[in-house]
Amino acid sequence: MHQLSEAMFANAVTELITRDPDLARIHAIYGPPPFFAREPGFATLVLMILEQQVSLASARATYDKVVALLGEMTPERLLQLDDEQLLGAGVSRQKRRYSRILAEAVLSGTLPLATLHERTDEEAHQALTALTGIGPWTADVYLLMCLRRPDIWPGGDLALQAAIQALKGLEKRPTAAETLPFAEAWRPWRAVAARLLWHHYLSGG
Missing domain, CATH: 1.10.1670.40 (Endonuclease Iii, domain 2)
Structure with a gap:
């Protein structure tokens, strides 16, 4: 595209x-x-989930704490963290749920992040918003900044x-x-x- x-x-x-x-x-x-x-991929989507309804600086601080626990932000590693670890990093219950849904969708292939760039704007948007926790704003910003769609x-x-x-x-x-x-x-x-x-x-x- x-x-x-x-x-x-x-x-x-x-x-x-x-x-x-x-x-x-x-x-x-x-x-x-x-x-x-922004770089496309799982890590950026997790950061975008954390950015929902909080300041960018606050979300980045939380994200950095999670990455410090993981070493690298991957679906597999994120799913290994328990509630206590994520809460300690500042991740709310709702955002823990959303991040895990995202990780599971990427691992199962339900959300084909690696080939999302091959889809039309509408198809890519639908694939993202099909997941609980990724609304229109998150999908729009991902397409705009990560997939660099012009319109x-x-x-x-x-x-x-x-x-x-x-x-x-x-x-x-x-x-x-x-x-x-x-x-x-x-x-x-x-x-x-x-x-x-x-x-x-x-x-x-």
Whole structure:
């Protein structure tokens, strides 16, 4: 499937700031956005589960404690840890359950992570969200950052919602559904527009 390269990313940024004056303003004030990306695989998905509803720094601290117990984040090793060990690392009961469901799905082949890049956006999204604990936001961000799909839109992301509110002068933060009309204008580069908006948010805009 189509994967966003850094060269494509730069070209897409140029196209978007030509088309949308609000995105152009981000670029003019804060410069080019970083090419936010992550390594695909089990370890990143575990980290994304830990990131749900907490700060990135808190999730990373918990993740690092778990890795310190394991040596390496693999499905096999994660399943060897008991509740007491995971709780000691700061993993909540719900996230322990989600992480174990993920590990078992990867080991059984129910979630074919190694070949997920061969699937369409919709197929890959469905494969991820079929697992308890992986909702639309986690699946969207995995496709956007790990599989580097160019037209993924994680409308449920609170930072993107806040950035749209600020840029478009909205009275309140839009819901995921309310971000869609704005994002439509950024096809086929919605994932690039998302990076511009994250850049705005993280830069204090």
